[in-house]
Amino acid sequence: MGRTLYDKIWDEHVVHTEEDGTAVLYIDRHLVHEVTSPQAFEGLDIAGRKVWRLSANLAVSDHNVPTTDRRQGIADPISRLQVDTLDKNCDRFGITQFKMSDKRQGIVHVIGPEQGATLPGMTVVCGDSHTSTHGAFGALAHGIGTSEVEHVLATQTLLARKARNMLIKVEGQVPRGCGAKDIVLAIIGRIGTAGGTGYTIEFAGSAIRSLSMEGRMTVCNMAIEAGARAGLVAVDDTTIQYVKGRPYSPAGVEWDQAVAYWRTLHSDADAEWDAVIELDAAQIKPQVTWGTSPEMVLAVDDRVPDPEKEKDAVKRAAIERALQYMALEPNRAMSDIRIDKVFIGSCTNSRIEDLREAAAVVRRVGGRVASNVKLAMVVPGSGLVKEQAEREGLDQVFKAAGFEWREPGCSMCLAMNADRLEPGERCASTSNRNFEGRQGAGGRTHLVSPAMAAAAAMEGHFVDVRRIAGGT
Numbered sequence: 383m384g385r386t387l388y389d390k391i392w393d394e395h396v397v398h399t400e401e402d403g404t405a406v407l408y409i410d411r412h413l414v415h416e417v418t419s420p421q422a423f424e425g426l427d428i429a430g431r432k433v434w435r436l437s438a439n440l441a442v443s444d445h446n447v448p449t450t451d452r453r454q455g456i457a458d459p460i461s462r463l464q465v466d467t468l469d470k471n472c473d474r475f476g477i478t479q480f481k482m483s484d485k486r487q488g489i490v491h492v493i494g495p496e497q498g499a500t501l502p503g504m505t506v507v508c509g510d511s512h513t514s515t516h517g518a519f520g521a522l523a524h525g526i527g528t529s530e531v532e533h534v535l536a537t538q539t540l541l542a543r544k545a546r547n548m549l550i551k552v553e554g555q556v557p558r559g560c561g562a563k564d565i566v567l568a569i570i571g572r573i574g575t576a577g578g579t580g581y582t583i584e585f586a587g588s589a590i591r592s593l594s595m596e597g598r599m600t601v602c603n604m605a606i607e608a609g610a611r612a613g614l615v616a617v618d619d620t621t622i623q624y625v626k627g628r629p630y631s632p633a634g635v636e637w638d639q640a641v642a643y644w645r646t647l648h649s650d651a652d653a654e655w656d657a658v659i660e661l662d663a664a665q666i667k668p669q670v671t672w673g674t675s676p677e678m679v680l681a682v683d684d685r686v687p688d689p690e691k692e693k694d695a696v697k698r699a700a701i702e703r704a705l706q707y708m709a710l711e712p713n714r715a716m717s718d719i720r721i722d723k724v725f726i727g728s729c730t731n732s733r734i735e736d737l738r739e740a741a742a743v744v745r746r747v748g749g750r751v752a753s754n755v756k757l758a759m760v761v762p763g764s765g766l767v768k769e770q771a772e773r774e775g776l777d778q779v780f781k782a783a784g785f786e787w788r789e790p791g792c793s794m795c796l797a798m799n800a801d802r803l804e805p806g807e808r809c810a811s812t813s814n815r816n817f818e819g820r821q822g823a824g825g826r827t828h829l830v831s832p833a834m835a836a837a838a839a840m841e842g843h844f845v846d847v848r849r850i851a852g853g854t
């Protein structure tokens with residue numbers, strides 16, 4: 383019987399399997415950030431252990447770093463302590479880290495791939511749920527908890543149980559103006575936030591294959607929002623081209639050997655799937671979330687749901703609660719929703735392609751950010767993304783239109799730094815979670831693509847970006 387890509391990577395990394403199915407998995411790459419590592423390092427200290435394989439680790443602070451001038455240091459004492467603690471731990475244990483002033487610093491899920499630290503066929507873990515992002519490279523990548531961070535640091539292995547195999551096939555071409563973010567939001571709208579629970583999802587089909595690596599990362603990033611700990615995309619020329627020549631990528635003879643192996647990293651034609659979902663890309667429209675869960679999502683030309691029309695009492699109550707939190711009336715056109723802030727950034731959408739996509743919309747619309755928009759910010763995913771964007775003049779496009787151009791980090795994705803929504807503020811955000819209070823207590827988040835966020839910034843409310851992009 384054929385194997386799925388997930389089966390192949392799993393088999394390649396299992397050190398031992400217990401009778402009950404618990405396996406010891408070898409971990410190739412461990413990414414570390416400041417939020418989930420302090421207790422892990424403390425655990426090592428208490429037990430008198432060292433890091434098992436230093437070169438497998440790469441650390442960076444991203445959640446607590448300021449996105450404004452960093453020469454001032456970090457004003458908030460808690461954030462400062464978090465970042466200082468990671469610095470000290472990395473120095474003490476000898477782990478490679480990109481410090482806040484290093485231009486390679488950025489969001490952990492942006493810098494891993496950017497550096498070639500994430501490679502096809504690897505097992506990649508990080509104490510962060512959006513580690514699923516790295517699955518775009520045909521790597522088995524998922525988040526782990528802090529006690530597991532300690533386990534990986536100490537042993538280079540993880541206790542794991544194998545998930546089931548789900549195939550999500552997206553065939554065809556998305557309309558102009560739509561992209562990876564709309565694809566993944568449409569998938570979550572279809573299967574729900576629990577749809578992928580217990581599975582590893584492989585994203586396949588012509589619409590996925592035609593995505594750039596940036597787009598594939600956007601899709602895999604939100605696999606966790608669909609309930610799956612890991613998402614995968616098979617390796618192809620796009621993957622190999624992206625990886626080539628990066629600082630941590632193999633070179634010379636090793637490169638050739640690696641490529642030969644990477645070419646085997648796809649599911650066999652006769653692989654068996656536990657679940658298969660199919661979507662028609664041509665039917666996907668620009669997506670906007672209206673509620674407090676990523677599955678509460680609609681097309682921009684839809685209307686806010688009416689709880690009266692929902693027969694299921696539990697679902698009706700959930701809609702009512704979400705509408706109340708979001709301060710939205712039923713049946714209102716999504717495009718009538720006016721926004722206060724715009725956030726273009728996060729590990730979902732802060733890569734160079736995302737910034738290009740947003741800047742293209744800003745250019746096309748012309749003029750300045752709408753007067754009702756108090757703050758529109760662009761937060762590049764890494765210092766290198768920022769530098770590239772500046773080389774292309776994208777920063778000028780944003781700044782001329784009235785956007786703020788910031789330093790890299792998680793920023794307003796979850797408001798662990800100074801960037802946040804005030805109570806009641808409504809935000810068009812390119813991030814991945816719209817939970818209550820996610821971007822600041824009482825803040826209201828609408829998840830959208832970079833193009834949709836840029837369009838909303840310019841017009842002050844949600845607009846069908848297909849119109850701007852010439853897609854309709």
Ligand SMILES: CC(C)[C@H](C(=O)O)[C@@H](O)C(=O)O
Nearest residue numbers: 417418509510511512525796
């Ligand atoms: C802080 C971290 C543990 C968390 C995660 O695991 O995802 C964060 O990155 C998030 O996006 O909510």
Ligand code: SF4
Nearest residue numbers: 512728729792795796
């Ligand atoms: S950008 Fe947001 S989702 Fe990504 S790691 Fe940071 S906080 Fe988590």
